[in-house]
Amino acid sequence: MINRDINTQEAVEIAPNIYWVGMHLKDDPFQCHPYIILNSNESILIDPGSMIEFDETIRKVKTLTDMKNIKYIVLHHQDPDLVAAVPEIEKLINRDDLLVVTHSRTSVLIKHYLIKSDYYEIDKNNNQLVTSTGFRLDFHTTPYCHSPGAFVSYDPASKVLFSGDIFGGLDDSWDFYADETYFHKAKLFHQEYMPSKDIFNYALNKIEKLDISLIAPQHGSIIEKKYISGLISNMKNLDCGLYIEEKYNKELVDTIKELQEKEEALKERDMLLFEQAKRVDISEMLGNIAHQWRQPLAIINTTVAILQEKNSADILQKDDVNAKLQKMEKSIIYMSDTIEDFMNYYRPDKEKSWFKVNNSIKKALNIVHLSGNDERVKLNLYLDDNIEIYGIMNEFVQVIVSILSNINDIIDSKNLANVNITISLKSDDYYTTLSITDDCGGIDDKIISKIFDPYFTTKHKSMGTGLGLHIAKMIIENNMNGFLSVKNSNEDDGTQIGAKFIIKMKNEN
Structure with a gap:
């Protein structure tokens, strides 16, 4: 039975402007969940599903917004249970600027569904999508969980994680929201679909660093913040991919290690770039100091020249000296403040x-x-x-x-x-x-x-x-x-x- 009296006959708001638009398949342990993020005329449809749920998903979306307001379709992997309906959805949206958001290792496969829209490949776009309204999705790659180009999507504003296959569950008695027993429902799914413990932990370690208030998986139940930490801890100890041959499993683990090494190399490169830019920046800032000092130095130089000329002519008055000294002091204070600004900047x-x-x-x-x-x-x-x-x-x-x-x-x-x-x-x-x-x-x-x-x-x-x-x-x-x-x-x-x-x-x- 569905908990909390959730009406799955209608779209369900799970966070501000984020809705579940799926279909409850009775007595089916493999529930599939599409979601939509409402964002004016740049709304985002996530893992829209197969033709089994197509009519229900479209009906629910239309109660929230016009289909033409969807500009992005996010596909976390290439399986038919989340991709098969896309060609029909494209026809309903009917936008020339519609983009399918996925990984480049996935786009080469999903083209076989005869998808016509252009691809927005996350790995070629800084693993991020920012709409013209300022809405942002961050993408975190989770290779081989369970496909080579798999990834998860994170909305930093609502702190919702769209996790694809990760955190999915299998159970005949489906609950919309997970409870404290959810790990036992998720255990079987992950042991079967995740290739190895090391590979799965690589993904979990990435996810664990995010500040998550809600997990919206493609399968299973939606997971609230109070269960997330414990669920991740339990999943880290799972033995996954027990059916995979040892040789193949080792190749996958080696791939993950290679990715980790590349990630560390990128971090080191960024640090070197940062230090190099700082050194170049100093030379540019010295030019700025010279530019800012030019006028006060000219004032001091002119004032000194006037004082010297009056002194030579024996017409220098005490009041005149005080006034000129105050003028020079003002310029010197300005120059001192300039140096202080630059010292603070480089502290x-x-x-x-x-x-x-x-x-x-x-x-x-x-x-x-x-x-x-x-x-x-x-x-x-x-x-x-x-x-x-x-x-x-x-x-x-x-x-x-x-x-x-x-x-x-x-x-x-x-x-x-x-x-x-x-x-x-x-x-x-x-x-x-x-x-x-x-x-x-x-x-x-x-x-x-x-x-x-x-x-x-x-x-x-x-x-x-x-x-x-x-x-x-x-x-x-x-x-x-x-x-x-x-x-x-x-x-x-x-x-x-x-x-x-x-x-x-x-x-x-």
């Missing part, structure tokens, strides 16, 4: 703490020498002094500096004047969002998808390494549980106005 702070975003923005503006007094640039600031985020402040300043430096480079290279830079900060229940927009003409469509790639730059090699924006993205996405993206802002007629960088960070509890 090796590694402890995370709460800090005001406004303060980071102001520090970054000082470092790149942007202010409301700059004759070439008009700053439009829409800030909130109450918004705080958790992380390493200097790293966040570095992100803003990289973006603003990129805009400065464009202003210099195009010799632009009367440039508007708009910095907007806002926060809601889930995210803090910082956007930085310019009107410098936008980024060429041919390169906009590459600007976060390491070593990509449009500048001469002597003027930059192309690491700044790549490191900025690493900081936000690896260290601050957020994401950094860019898009062009356009006029109504399609004319590009400029670029808009968007930093979204998940609000900590």
Whole structure:
């Protein structure tokens, strides 16, 4: 019997804007569960199922949204129980921009279902999907659980994990939500479908690092937070793939070890890139210091010259000396503050703490020498002094500096004047969002998808390494549980106005 009086004849909301749209198959231990995430006209259908559930799934989806509002179909593996209905669903959606989200090792197989839509291959897109509305899904690969291209999908806003085959269960008496006995229902499924304990634990170790409030598997019951930790602990001790030949099992384990080694190598590469970018950054910042010191040094030099001239003419007055000294002192204090800003910026702070975003923005503006007094640039600031985020402040300043430096480079290279830079900060229940927009003409469509790639730059090699924006993205996405993206802002007629960088960070509890 289904618990909690859940009405499976209708779509069931399991988290804000996330619905189960499956079909309860009576006396069938192999329940299959499609889900939908409502996201305006970029909604996401997950593991839509076979033709057995097709009519029921479509009926339930239509009670929530128009089929044309579905832009993405996520397929966690290639089996017919979650893919077979896709060609018919494509016809109902009827969108040229419909994308099938899956792994490249899966797309080569599911094409045999005669799927016509383009593929969004997660391993070629930073294992992440970000819609134009800012909604984000993170993908974590779980190879050979139970297919080579298997993965799970995680929504960091709702903390829901769509786990595919992992955490599936087999039982004639199906419950919509799992209870404390669920491990015994899941045990048989995983011993049969997961190839080995080592391979399964590789996936579980990845999943265990996520902050999960709900697990929505393709089979079995939906698992609430209170059962997740214990379930993972029990599953780690399962002996899986007992029917597989020893030689084949060893090959799979070797593949997992190779993946682990590659993952460690990537981490080491990212750290080296980070340090290299920091060294390059120092030389660029020295140029900024020279730029900021030029005016106060000129003032001091002129003041000294005036004092010397008056002294030589024997017309130097005490009041005149005091006034000139105050003027020089003001310039020296400004120069001292500049050095303090740069010293703080490069201080090796590694402890995370709460800090005001406004303060980071102001520090970054000082470092790149942007202010409301700059004759070439008009700053439009829409800030909130109450918004705080958790992380390493200097790293966040570095992100803003990289973006603003990129805009400065464009202003210099195009010799632009009367440039508007708009910095907007806002926060809601889930995210803090910082956007930085310019009107410098936008980024060429041919390169906009590459600007976060390491070593990509449009500048001469002597003027930059192309690491700044790549490191900025690493900081936000690896260290601050957020994401950094860019898009062009356009006029109504399609004319590009400029670029808009968007930093979204998940609000900590």
